[in-house]
Amino acid sequence: MMKLSLIVPCYNEEGNVEKFFSEVDRVFENKVDDYEFVFVNDGSSDQTYKKLRYIHSDLNVKNNVQVLTFSRNFGKESAIYAGLTKAKGDLVCLIDADLQQRPEVVLEMLDVLNSDEDIDCVTAYQKKRKENALISFVKSSFYKTINKISDVDFVNGASDFRLMKRPMVDAILSMSEFHRFSKGIFSYVGFNTKYIPYVVAERESGETKWSVGKLFKYALEGIFAFSTMPLRISTFIGLFSSCLSIIYLIVVVVQKLFFGIDVPGYATIVTLLLLIGGLILFCLGIIGEYLSKMYVQVKNRPIYILKEHLDEKKDK
């Protein structure tokens, strides 16, 4: 029997973790024998840590709970990476703590994975999104753009709710880049992925950590991490404006030599200067984005910092 690890990133999920734990146990009963929880407490400022400790010490009768506590909030991507590092399973499932991603779907994923040896990964995607029109629009335009300009495929609606076999997990772990954009990493490593539809449940308790602003930042992260197209944009803009200025020069010289018309006044020049200045700054900004990412990567900072690791209890 293969062991299954559930990786559960938790950031201020005090109202959810206990319910999550008991729901999984209830749903998995008699269906999945060998599984473990890997809770990652991503610098929560509420009672999440206390609840997780309680789960680990009191509720954990099967002795299958790990709790990783970060020294501060590092973000969900880092939490996933940490969880993958410590997971002991041959199969690994990423799942949110808020019960929006139902444990029943994990059973479906297991069935699909077991139905065909050739499948390495099962990913759930949302058929219908329960979110407002603006967020939907931002998301779908993002997928259109990034699929055009990057080499890896991004599937709209595919979440990071997924079940993977060990070789894929190891491949993801081998990508130790600092700026982690999971959707891109999953796609980049390849492997045979099967998509199944699922319905996102309501959040049990607490609030989503996403806002339009955060989504926009996340989208830019994705583009800068998986495409160098923006750099090429600056080359094109440079080329285009150089051509324009050469044409302009020729026109001015021809007018002066053959028709005796004077060079047009300062207004044009000032306008052009402003335009070119703006374009140069824009392009420098794009280069700066990549440079700053390289700067951080070169420093080789850790993806997360662990304050405490509660593992299986050995003395039992």
Ligand code: UDP
């Ligand atoms: N999360 C995390 N670190 C963060 C933000 C979120 O570990 O900085 C976790 C959060 O606790 C939850 C999951 O990531 O288990 C998804 O977050 P959320 O429910 O806010 O996102 P949504 O479901 O709205 O996309």
Ligand code: MG
């Ligand atoms: Mg959620």
